[in-house]
Structure formats: structure tokens, C-alpha cells
Amino acid sequence: MLILGIAGGTGCGKTTVVNQIVEQLPENEVGVISQDSYYNDLSHLSREDRAKINFDHPNSIDFDLMISHMEELRRGETIQTPIYSFVEETRMEETVPTEPKKVMIVEGILVLTNPKLRDMFDIKIFVHADSDERLIRRLQRDIRERGHDLEKVLTRYQTAVKPMHEQFIEPSKEFADIIIPNNHYNTVAVDIVRTIINNKL
Numbered sequence: 660m661l662i663l664g665i666a667g668g669t670g671c672g673k674t675t676v677v678n679q680i681v682e683q684l685p686e687n688e689v690g691v692i693s694q695d696s697y698y699n700d701l702s703h704l705s706r707e708d709r710a711k712i713n714f715d716h717p718n719s720i721d722f723d724l725m726i727s728h729m730e731e732l733r734r735g736e737t738i739q740t741p742i743y744s745f746v747e748e749t750r751m752e753e754t755v756p757t758e759p760k761k762v763m764i765v766e767g768i769l770v771l772t773n774p775k776l777r778d779m780f781d782i783k784i785f786v787h788a789d790s791d792e793r794l795i796r797r798l799q800r801d802i803r804e805r806g807h808d809l810e811k812v813l814t815r816y817q818t819a820v821k822p823m824h825e826q827f828i829e830p831s832k833e834f835a836d837i838i839i840p841n842n843h844y845n846t847v848a849v850d851i852v853r854t855i856i857n858n859k860l
């Protein structure tokens with residue numbers, strides 16, 4: 660199994676890059692694991708208390724579960740991936756079965772910050788976009804898709820997203836083998852990563 664880890668700040672375009680990589684590859688050969696699925700289960704907290712959580716700190720992620728799932732996939736076992744709702748801001752009761760594939764892509768803001776997870780990656784990629792670009796994209800996406808309003812997005816950006824980006828995410832860039840500039844859609848970089856994967860397949 661070839662495992663790619665793809666990190667980068669919120670709104671840099673990780674999900675978009677992964678979708679572009681995957682869309683021209685055979686479906687049964689490539690799988691994607693998103694760090695977003697592994698936010699801690701907060702169902703025991705009220706909605707009000709969940710909203711106070713710092714979702715950009717590494718402690719907000721259940722890395723133990725994520726790592727043990729990656730180990731199971733490497734052993735050829737199917738895992739039950741948790742489902743996270745950004746609208747409810749908690750893990751759902753349902754899970755989705757995820758089968759091991761020849762190539763697994765693991766994406767998320769913090770995936771290069773955890774040494775044990777990082778060591779499982781054969782290729783480490785960091786997607787870069789400038790912070791103003793990322794904030795604009797995040798504003799549009801969170802209002803459109805995640806049920807947030809302007810004030811919530813901006814307050815969270817100032818109190819958690821920006822400081823955690825500077826403390827944890829940006830420094831994890833140093834572990835990357837490849838840095839993809841993504842202020843604009845970068846089809847060349849996507850093609851290069853796809854070629855690496857195709858060689859493996």
C-alpha cells in the first residue's frame with residue numbers, strides 16, 4: 660500500500676486537490692481518509708459547549724483511532740470510518756465502511772503534526788495558499804456549506820484558526836516532501852502527484 664499524507668491550512672484546497680487527483684484514477688485502487696472524520700466524539704456535550712472547542716488544536720483529533728485505522732487498512736482490513744457533521748459539530752452515530760486500497764490518501768490540516776501518523780506516510784505533501792485567500796475561501800464555504808454566519812467564522816478565525824495555524828500547521832510544512840502552491844488551481848502539481856500514483860498502480 661502507498662500512503663500519501665496531504666496537509667495544509669484550512670481553505671488551502673486540500674479536499675479540492677484530492678478530488679482532482681482521484682477523479683482520473685481507477686475508483687477501486689485509490690481511497691481517501693479525511694482527518695475531519697476523526698474529530699473527537701463530542702456527543703456528550705451540549706451544542707453550546709461544543710461551539711467553545713478549539714477545533715484547530717491537535718487535541719481535538721482522535722489520532723489514536725486514526726492511527727489504528729490506518730494500521731488496520733495496511734493489514735488489509737476494512738475499517739468503520741466515523742462520520743462527522745460540521746453542521747451539528749459532532750460525530751454521528753453511523754459509520755461508513757472503508758476498504759483498503761492500493762493507494763490511500765490521508766488529508767487534513769494536522770496530519771503532518773502527529774509523528775506516528777506522519778511516519779506512516781510514504782509521500783508527504785503540503786498544500787499552500789496565502790492566509791487571505793484561505794480566509795476568503797473559508798468564509799464562503801462555511802457560510803454556504805457548514806451553516807456558520809460571518810461573525811462565527813471571523814471570531815473562530817481570530818481565536819483558534821489563525822493561532823493554531825501559526826503554532827502547529829505552518830511549522831509542519833518542514834516535514835513535506837512536496838509543497839503545492841495553490842493560490843490558483845494548480846493542474847501541473849495535480850498531474851505530477853497523479854503520475855506518482857499511476858506508477859505505483
Ligand SMILES: Nc1ncnc2c1ncn2[C@@H]1O[C@H](COP(=O)(O)OP(=O)(O)O)[C@@H](O)[C@H]1O
Nearest residue numbers: 669670671672673674675796800841842843844
Ligand atoms: N485553487 C483554488 N482557487 C480558488 N478556490 C479554490 C481553490 N482550491 C479550492 N478552492 C475553493 O476553496 C474552498 C475550500 O477548498 P477546500 O478544498 O475545501 O479546502 P480545504 O479542504 O483545504 O479546507 C472551496 O469552496 C473550494 O472550491
Ligand SMILES: O=c1ccn([C@@H]2O[C@H](COP(=O)(O)O)[C@@H](O)[C@H]2O)c(=O)[nH]1
Nearest residue numbers: 668669670698714715745748749768820
Ligand atoms: O465542528 C467543527 C470542526 C472543525 N471545524 C473547522 O474545520 C477546519 C478544518 O477543516 P478544513 O476542511 O481543512 O477547512 C478547522 O479549521 C476547524 O476550525 C469547524 O468549523 N467545526
